[in-house]
Amino acid sequence: MTTFIQLHLLTAYPAANLNRDDTGAPKTVVLGGATRLRISSQSLKRAWRTSELFEQALAGHIGIRTGRIAREAAQILVDSGIDAKKAVEYVKNIANCFGKVKEDKKPKDELTNAETEQLVHISPAEFEAVKALARRLAEEKRPAIEEEAELLRHDRMAVDIAMFG
Template identity: 55%
Template sequence: MSRFIQLHLLTSYPPSNLNRDDTGRPKTALVGDANRLRISSQSLKRAWRTSEVFEAAVGNNLGTRTKQMGKQVYEKLCAGGLPEKVARDWAKEIAKQFGKLKSDKKVENNTDLEIEQLAHFSPDEQEAIAALIATLIERKGSLTEEETKTALQLLSYPRRAVDIAMFGRMLADNPQFNMEAAVQVAHAITVHRAAVEDDFFSAVDDLNQSSNTGAGHIGEHGYGAGLFYLYLCIDHALLKSNLGDDDGLTARALEGLVCAVTQVSPTGMQNSFASRSRASYVLAEKGDQQPRSLAQAFLKPIKPWGEEGMLDMAVKALETRNQNIDAVYGACADARYLLNVETPVGNLAELVQFVTTA
């Protein structure tokens, strides 16, 4: 088994605002003394792990990331007939097993049941919580001290949660249940200079058309367009270990990731821009060698020249960088697979097979 799987992707997005900063404008980065559009790894991972494509491959082997599990427990206990105070006390006890409860406690909107930080609950942990809720309803909230101590041992080392196995989790108060991420995801950046532009828009009030201006609302959105380079490094051995050495689940996890990475776009402002795209180019590599990004291929911004298009030039720059690194350091992979929509070369099914048989 090859330890590392690396994916290099080029994906072109039309005018869009896929990942916003605190002002609502597309995120950017200064790379090679040129401003680039950027999509954060957090945005990408969120889009992938919550996508139907990913779920289709891994089924119910997914966790839930939330601060509000205590609220959900409270509502279920109340619905099961427990008095409000008893339900609230139990909900707090259950929630704080996964993190500190919020300090600004407000009973009226149930924020006293929320934990401070997002916690990623594995399927096993969610099942354990559900079983405890059923027991509490059956026993009308009454457990002995010893039963309570045992029942509240809800945390477990996740072995069935593919998203946790891939992207990790941290529980500050219970580090023994942390999991190291097996998939490293870079921020995607445009391979060329890119500017954030402003879209001024207006909306008509359908019930007030007497105005000469015709505008019931005016506003402004930032947007940008570009060809993005994205790099992922998968520690195949760690992923398999995180999933309890389950070969079948590991293969399905890799299939789901490849399908999502190549086909799923971040969800930011899709209704306004419909900027859904699939990867135009994918270079997959596997081997035991030390991984490396090929982002240096784009330190000098790509600039189309003559009849040669942006994608062709980006592919050439990426492959040249790859060959040069191999020439200097030795082969950085034992095997490679290429998918190129423009040529066309390769297909998704073969790409999945290449990665899952690593």
């Protein structure tokens, strides 16, 4: 049987611009009948995740949050001489593997429809696999097939994603 220790800590923060809601007002909570400033765990996690110490300690294992992973692949295809519209079609299966693909009727640029609608969390290994597949597609001048795209998602996630979600 595994033993778990759960810690509940109260930490004092200076009354600075800690964390604000969508209207710009500081987040508050009532504790013991008194209104107090509140800082969300999401805000703390972001501060830890973006700290210099965290980046130094876990260099090479920190994930990327992006909606443009397939766009990067499409750009590799375009750089190798493939037409932008064809490049977007070639990477559709890659984009589908990571999320719902944008389908703008009037895209901002030629590669917009190679992006996903939501941000996705990608480990460095997954990002390298996408770039390697894009280079192979550029050489062979063909679209990615579903089976290839499914291999891009790895069980090994980036450390920051594993720690903070």
